[in-house]
Amino acid sequence: MPAPKSEWDEERREKDQMPVEADDVNALSLSMGKQAASYLGASSVKVALTVMLQIQPQLQILLAAQSSPDASSDENARINKIPLFRAASRSTKAKPPIPWTYKGQALVDAYFKRVHILTPMLDESSFRKYYNEGRRCDAPWLSLLNMVFATSSIMSTPSSNLSHIKYYNQAIEHVHLSAFGSSHIETIQALALLGGYYLHYINRPNMANAIIGAILRMATALGLHREPPPEEQFDAAVIETRRRTWWTLFCLDTWGTTTLGRPSFGRWGPAINVQPPKLVTEQEESDSAQYAGIMPLLENIKFCKIATKVQDMLAVTPLLKTEDRSHLDGLLVEWFNNLPWLLRSTEPCVEPLHLSRCIMIWRYWNLRMLLYRPVLLTLACKAQLPIEEQDVVAVENCLNAAREIIDSVSKGWTRQQMSGWNAVWFLYQAAMIPLVAILWQPDNPSVVHWRAQIESILELFEAMQDWSLTARRSRDVVSRLLEASSQISNATSGTDPHNPSLQRGGPSGEHWDIVDMLDQDWPWNMEVDGLAWGQQIPLLEEDNDAGSYSVDDGSMGVDYLSLATAETDALSQPPQPPP
Numbered sequence: 001m002p003a004p005k006s007e008w009d010e011e012r013r014e015k016d017q018m019p020v021e022a023d024d025v026n027a028l029s030l031s032m033g034k035q036a037a038s039y040l041g042a043s044s045v046k047v048a049l050t051v052m053l054q055i056q057p058q059l060q061i062l063l064a065a066q067s068s069p070d071a072s073s074d075e076n077a078r079i080n081k082i083p084l085f086r087a088a089s090r091s092t093k094a095k096p097p098i099p100w101t102y103k104g105q106a107l108v109d110a111y112f113k114r115v116h117i118l119t120p121m122l123d124e125s126s127f128r129k130y131y132n133e134g135r136r137c138d139a140p141w142l143s144l145l146n147m148v149f150a151t152s153s154i155m156s157t158p159s160s161n162l163s164h165i166k167y168y169n170q171a172i173e174h175v176h177l178s179a180f181g182s183s184h185i186e187t188i189q190a191l192a193l194l195g196g197y198y199l200h201y202i203n204r205p206n207m208a209n210a211i212i213g214a215i216l217r218m219a220t221a222l223g224l225h226r227e228p229p230p231e232e233q234f235d236a237a238v239i240e241t242r243r244r245t246w247w248t249l250f251c252l253d254t255w256g257t258t259t260l261g262r263p264s265f266g267r268w269g270p271a272i273n274v275q276p277p278k279l280v281t282e283q284e285e286s287d288s289a290q291y292a293g294i295m296p297l298l299e300n301i302k303f304c305k306i307a308t309k310v311q312d313m314l315a316v317t318p319l320l321k322t323e324d325r326s327h328l329d330g331l332l333v334e335w336f337n338n339l340p341w342l343l344r345s346t347e348p349c350v351e352p353l354h355l356s357r358c359i360m361i362w363r364y365w366n367l368r369m370l371l372y373r374p375v376l377l378t379l380a381c382k383a384q385l386p387i388e389e390q391d392v393v394a395v396e397n398c399l400n401a402a403r404e405i406i407d408s409v410s411k412g413w414t415r416q417q418m419s420g421w422n423a424v425w426f427l428y429q430a431a432m433i434p435l436v437a438i439l440w441q442p443d444n445p446s447v448v449h450w451r452a453q454i455e456s457i458l459e460l461f462e463a464m465q466d467w468s469l470t471a472r473r474s475r476d477v478v479s480r481l482l483e484a485s486s487q488i489s490n491a492t493s494g495t496d497p498h499n500p501s502l503q504r505g506g507p508s509g510e511h512w513d514i515v516d517m518l519d520q521d522w523p524w525n526m527e528v529d530g531l532a533w534g535q536q537i538p539l540l541e542e543d544n545d546a547g548s549y550s551v552d553d554g555s556m557g558v559d560y561l562s563l564a565t566a567e568t569d570a571l572s573q574p575p576q577p578p579p
Helices: 045-055 059-066 073-078 102-114 124-133 139-155 164-172 177-181 185-201 205-221 236-260 284-316 322-337 351-382 389-412 417-440 447-463 471-493 514-519 566-570
Strands: none
Touching: 045 059, 045 351, 045 417, 059 471, 102 124, 102 139, 102 351, 124 139, 139 164, 139 185, 139 417, 164 185, 185 205, 185 236, 205 236, 236 284, 236 351, 284 322, 284 351, 322 351, 322 389, 351 389, 351 417, 389 417, 389 447, 417 447, 417 471, 447 471
């Protein structure tokens, strides 16, 4: 819970020295100050880090000691001031249409290959028709087309490419405040790409969350949440676009907030009767291809309905009753067991289908891990208290789910950013489980396996650096925690166990559970989004490329705009603030 006078500002990098990856959601920069934090619940990464510090308070000292006292001058030179995100002011000046180009065509093709498969809200045939004609110059179309270009540019290039900034700036020229009163579905779709993907990518998770919430309200104003009455005549393609847009928003909101511990605020309920997407055509020869294209969304809708139940229950209390937790887990397992063969198979397939089914499976194991994680964290905080049999099973399920994530990512990730962005985020979350386990039970025979899992994660982070902005920083954070845990283990084995400096638990030796920790003021001055507990830790060294990145499907973005270096000059015009 943020402090009463908390004023989290995602632009505070303008005045505070912070790593470019810093935000108050993902804890990649290791900051947990309550004076600059938004509300986060038990399923957030910060809670796992807080538990590690509660188990072993000296961890903060060891982590700080590992930081180099001098940041690289080259590193400092390449990190520019971060431009603020500003919604454009209303302008009556007419904008010219965007003509067809070969580069634009390539971006459109990449969008429908790597983004549309996950969130198929656009009608592909009409979108391509409008782009090929190059005549439309209205604000909804220009904002949507530029957001398609920006998102596609990210997903089809390595992390060092900055061309998306130009398209982003062009898109927000058409996103002024009055856009939120728009009744145009293309405005909603443009904002969905902005809040569902791009703002997470440039490390604005709270702004992204707010925009998705706003456009859900905009969608209800258009009636997208309701199925049209059968007596009203609508074009079949229009009805399908409305359905796909609503369910895409539903999924984006679920994916973006599942790991924040915030309630869903009724994104799903009895007042929403819109039907799932359907095939528009009845032609038998095209049914197979169309079904393969829409199938991931159909299954993601089912998954997100279960995830909404999990999210809402964890928002009430992280320590669910055993029967409630088993019921929710049973729903997830049943969903997984009933997946179509194409989505469960590991057989080679076309890239879009491979991408969608991999990310779907990673989300499945991640949610099962988060469902059981509060038990692990609470037991770790309670140290030597008796453990009941159902809690032992819950911990085993949590550890197994983390292991499954690592195994699935290592086998399924590919060298492109949509895959790398998601893979790094899910690996980063999974790494917290064996790290907590090592700090909790350093003498457990399974420690060797837990360390091996973390080493595998570090190797994957190394391989993903060109395909995820946060891979380098994630690797550094996890390796620091692993090294610190080794030092603590060695010190404990050779030190008097009655030495209070090595006893587990919070100050004064008390043991808190996870509910206590969510409600109490933490006793340290921690900035675990800067790893600065009363001191400023230098930025980590990164390579000389113009970036490294994140998905968040849960929202793990890097402030990519801060990395606009020499490559930005290669753009036809450097990014300018909107009018």
